[in-house]
């Protein structure tokens with residue numbers, strides 16, 4: 001380990017180690033080192049010649065080894081940023097993805113009142129509901145999840161951010177929401193097909209299948225939510241999903257079968273169909 005005792009040397013060494021196992025070897029190395037140093041990015045550029053002590057070198061080598069074995073960087077650091085918010089992450093939920101910011105943008109662009117009631121189904125880390133809360137201090141927001149571990153994690157994230165206008169609790173989709181009506185319901189539900197080859201590649205191998213995979217080619221939970229949501233939407237309320245890039249037509253069709261209005265699909269930053277929304281049937 002003596003050959004990588006400065007920050008710059010440690011990054012160079014780790015980038016080489018990770019080259020064959022990660023598409024973002026250098027970035028991974030930087031993020032892991034900054035996690036050990038408990039510093040932000042500018043520190044690396046300001047102090048490339050700073051020395052790591054033996055204990056830091058040992059911890060860094062261990063993280064690099066775990067990363068080489070495939071563990072997601074977010075699991076190694078326990079954190080991931082979403083919508084510029086720092087979120088705790090663990091293996092009970094999906095790791096928040098940049099694609100999902102498309103859904104947040106679309107939700108914030110809707111013509112809703114400053115006191116809108118908003119529900120996030122399957123909130124996971126709380127990423128979506130907390131991002132919305134950060135932009136809309138007057139909204140009343142609820143995030144629910146079927147997983148008790150996810151509820152605990154999202155609540156921890158809520159407390160860290162200090163958002164008093166968000167409630168997090170346990171519910172199996174709508175099961176704990178009797179008699180409530182929402183102006184907007186959002187969800188990033190499981191939507192991957194069981195046979196999808198991507199499930200055996202990269203970070204998703206370390207995420208819970210219950211958050212990724214759904215029966216009926218990935219449509220089962222989306223269908224269930226579209227059917228149930230009518231009873232929980234306020235008049236003219238919106239229902240909005242993230243979905244797979246090939247699922248826009250399928251999601252639109254389910255909305256149409258249930259007589260939802262103003263069905264609309266939006267593309268993500270990569271130009272893929274990613275979010276479909278509609279308004280409650282009249």
Ligand code: GLN
Pocket residue numbers: 094097099188189190191192204211212213
């Ligand atoms: N977009 C994620 C992926 O492809 C899946 C997210 C989800 O199932 N809700 O890995």
